[in-house]
Amino acid sequence: MEIILKTDIAGLGYKNDTVAVKAGYGRNYLIPQGFAMMATPSNRKVVAENIKQAAHKVEKIRQDAFDLATAIGEMTLTIAAKTGDSGKIFGRVTSIQISDMLKEKGFEIDRKKISFDSEVKSTGDYTATLDLHKEVKHKVAFSVVSE
Numbered sequence: 001m002e003i004i005l006k007t008d009i010a011g012l013g014y015k016n017d018t019v020a021v022k023a024g025y026g027r028n029y030l031i032p033q034g035f036a037m038m039a040t041p042s043n044r045k046v047v048a049e050n051i052k053q054a055a056h057k058v059e060k061i062r063q064d065a066f067d068l069a070t071a072i073g074e075m076t077l078t079i080a081a082k083t084g085d086s087g088k089i090f091g092r093v094t095s096i097q098i099s100d101m102l103k104e105k106g107f108e109i110d111r112k113k114i115s116f117d118s119e120v121k122s123t124g125d126y127t128a129t130l131d132l133h134k135e136v137k138h139k140v141a142f143s144v145v146s147e
Helices: 023-030 041-053 055-072 095-104
Strands: 002-005 018-020 036-038 076-081 114-116 124-133 136-146
Touching: 002 023, 002 041, 023 036, 041 055, 055 124, 055 136, 076 095, 095 114, 095 136
Parallel strands: 076 136
Antiparallel strands: 002 018, 002 036, 114 124, 124 136
16 A cells, blocks of 8 residues: 655655555554544645655754754764663663753753664774754764763
8 A cells, every 4th residue: 555654654664655554553543543644646646746845944954953953063072871890781771761862961852763773782982873954964973981
């Protein structure tokens, strides 16, 4: 079943993308929740016209995301966590902590747009990926140190 997404959905696609999903997922969840619509020829034309009219706005949003990635640059964050004798973390480092650290530096990034390249289980250096725009992804380095 092909659908057109009305919003960005992690792991599936971005707004106005046409994606193929299983029929039950589309009919029972995405469409009733207002996240998607059927990919009929008339809906495709409407979306194409909306994209054409919003092209200037989209370019500005993409440029703002690129400017934000440039401003963040090669920044390295330091996160303090409670650890055991072996350096293993009690609990885990979450995207909320990364978001809060970026907020302290003056960058407002939603926690849902942050993902980790590897699981954070002990002290050391890691990277997180910021999904600023569908064309702009930025990696930020962070160090986990013992509290």
